[in-house]
Amino acid sequence: MLCGRFLEERYHFIFGLQERICIFAAVKFINKPFVMDFVFSKHAFEQMSRRGINYETVMEVVSQPDQIIADTYEPTLVIYQSLVNIDNQMFLLRVFVNRDKHPNVIVTVYKTTKISKYYESKV
Numbered sequence: 001m002l003c004g005r006f007l008e009e010r011y012h013f014i015f016g017l018q019e020r021i022c023i024f025a026a027v028k029f030i031n032k033p034f035v036m037d038f039v040f041s042k043h044a045f046e047q048m049s050r051r052g053i054n055y056e057t058v059m060e061v062v063s064q065p066d067q068i069i070a071d072t073y074e075p076t077l078v079i080y081q082s083l084v085n086i087d088n089q090m091f092l093l094r095v096f097v098n099r100d101k102h103p104n105v106i107v108t109v110y111k112t113t114k115i116s117k118y119y120e121s122k123v
Contacts, residue, residue: 038062039104039106040105043107047108051110051111057093058093058095058106061093061095062080062095062106066081067081067120068081076100077097077099078096078097079096080094080097081093081118091115093110094111095109096108096109
């Protein structure tokens with residue numbers, strides 16, 4: 001497997017051998033750097049590739065989610081989710097993260113058009 005360091009400002013990847021794929025994102029908020037540390041499972045990368053979801057979009061969701069909710073079936077998981085526009089269509093991007101692990105493990109990622117089913121409206 002590959003381990004990569006992702007710096008959003010430079011789009012530069014440094015690869016080395018590891019058991020899991022690692023991505024570290026540096027994102028700027030209000031002129032202050034904010035660093036989040038996540039490890040992507042092999043399954044998450046496979047699903048991102050199969051579903052046409054890029055790294056930048058996933059990192060946007062985990063760094064600035066619209067919502068963070070508990071997974072009702074697996075208590076160790078939380079779901080970071082945001083509304084995203086992909087190819088002029090609105091989707092809810094859901095990123096399942098095991099926050100009991102350090103670094104946090106992104107278990108899987110998917111996009112859905114069933115927004116009203118999963119998005120907890122604040123209305």
